[in-house]
Amino acid sequence: MLVDAIRAESFRLSKNRTALFWSVLFVPIITIAIGTITQFVLKANEAKLLADAEAPLGLREMMASGGQLDLAQSLVQAAGNVANPIVLLFVLIGAATLYAGDYRWETWRLISARNSRLNLMLGKLATVAGIALAAMLFMLLAAVIENFIRAAIFDRAVVFNATGEAFGQFAGQFGLSWLRILQFTMMGMLAATVTRSLLAALFVPLVIGVAQFFSPQMLGPMGIMPDAWLAMLINPGAAVDAISAAIAGGERAAALPDGLLLKAWISLGLWTVLPLAGALAWFEKQDLSKE
Amino acid sequence: MTAVIETPVIQVSGLTKTYGTVRALDGLDLAIPRGGVYGVLGPNGAGKSTLFRILLGLIRSTEGSATVMGGAVSEVGHMRRMGSMIETPRFPPYMTARQVLRWLALEHGIGGETDIPHWLQRVGLTEAADRRVRGFSVGMMQRLGVAAALMSRPDLVILDEPTSGMDPPGIQEMRALIRSLADDDGVTVVLASHQLLEVQRVCDRVAILNKGKLVREGAVGELTAVGERLRLAVSPQAKVLEVLGAKGAAEGDAVLADIRREEGPALIRALAEAGVDIHEARWVGTDLEAIFFTETGSVQTPETIHAR
DSSP, X not given: OHHHHHHHHHHHHHHOHHHHIIIIIHHHHHHXXXXXXXXXXXXXXXXXXXXXXXXXXXXXXXXXXXXXXXXXXXXXHHHHHTTOHHHHHHHHHHHHHHHHHHHXXXXXXXXXXXXXXXXXXXXXXXXXXXHHHHHHHHHHHHHHHHHHHHHHHTTOEEEOOOXXXXXXXXXXXXXXXXXXXXXXXXXXXXXXHHHOOHHHHHHHHHHHHHHHHHHHHHHXXXXXXXXXXXXXXXXXXXXXXXXXXXXXXXHHHHTSOTTHHHHHHHHHHHHHHHHHHHHHHHHHHOOTTOO | OOOOOOSEEEEEEEEEEEETTEEEEEEEEEEEESSSXXXXXXXXXXXXXXXXXXXXXXXXXXXXEEEETTEETTOHHHHTTEEEEOSSOOOOTTSBHHHHHHHHHHHHTXXXXXXXXXXXXXXXXXXXXXXXXXXXXHHHHHHHHHHHHHTTOOSEEEEESTTTTOOHHHHHHHHHHHHHXXXXXXXXXXXXXXXXXXXXXXXXXXXXXETTEEEEEEEHHHHHHTTOEEEEEEESHHHHHHHHGGGEEEEXXXXXXXXXXXXXXXXXXXXXXXXXXXXXXXXEOOOHHHHXXXXXXXXXXXXXXXXX
């Protein structure tokens, strides 16, 4: 039954080329385009920037011709950065289309008797998880393409040092990014269910995300430190940063205060589960005759 | 048109739905038998759509119970044996008619692929099968909605205003389709329509709702047979009126005989023996519209009177 809902939602989404383009393909395409232009601009200004002693070290290292470019390490970094606000925004477009589409097109009445309400919502959730996964994989593909372009422009040899540690870090960062994106889409699900509005499904998570981002600045003057329970519970973005540091290991992991990881996992878990549970509970009792 | 009376396919008991202080359904008791075409009539606000929405699981009742195919409306297994179309349906505009049916088939857990051309053909949408629904007329949406309701080969189909927005040929086709579903496919069809003549033509039984309550229920033939009279186009009229006495009344050039059906053949023989020319003889009863207005206390507008 759940598999019916997933197949139906996936089929419907596959016919919505506009939503697919914006939520899955647009950001990777733009990333490749901007990345390529940036590489060419840097190459054109190579001599000037390398001669500038005040240019950032990372930039100078990136521009230095010759040497190797480790694709595995680049992928680990890309996996950690893929849940950035731009990707989140565009994945939310696809998620909002799925979560609010049946209110917008008045199609609940067509499907509500064909499956249980729980399955209908979980089918949407699974499809959104698929969108997020696809968007992330395309972003990784964009990172690979961008790296090959950079290697070609700066005469680097591409190597792939796939150590067990690199693979573990990649899997951890990728999974964490996926969870971060899904956590945002859960807020979109709750907003869509309660308001029946596509715009709410899109903007409510974004506004909450912005508020979370600025929460340390608001809590700091109140004497609440960033690693305090309240700060972590309010800001799952900080929780993601802490978990990411733990996955990365090394100095970043060592600098984490004791007990912070537990708070981080609880914060991320609550921000994921509570919106989902709220949406499912609300939907179970909802009047679906109104659109 | 014969209705097979068996275990009710829909049973509601004390069904009540309130919206604030408004009681859309007020302790409704109704049993809809399996087989045939069943009409649910009522003026706007009578509770028809609310009843259908509860039966389809779109809204929850405030009180009372409702079962469909013997199971509660929350049980998907039972619900999946039912097809429905509520008001003019809408579909994702970026999909074609064929894709809409494929999507709904997947949601229903049926392959459905091979049946899709059949249902598109049956509702007259074969040529529009691969057109996006954003360009469909209301009538085409209606046809696609009916195909969507039927494609799972349900035992029960609920149709709310199935001919709304259709042109006269489309209405005729839809009427034939509904009858064939009941007569040939054994599907129980429950429909609501404001077109009472259409309901009288297509339905075996009807229920009339008013203010959320059942006010009349029965076979169409039985309901309209009440007050039935024999209409005779005869000449000379005066001689027939004389034969009938108090049981006869003039209606234009014709005579209405207030007699029982079994008395009809004897009357006609008597009139023929008396030298009366009988040009036409037919039974006329009370039509559904008259019953509707009587039971619901609705006001007959010039339009409705003209429509009769």
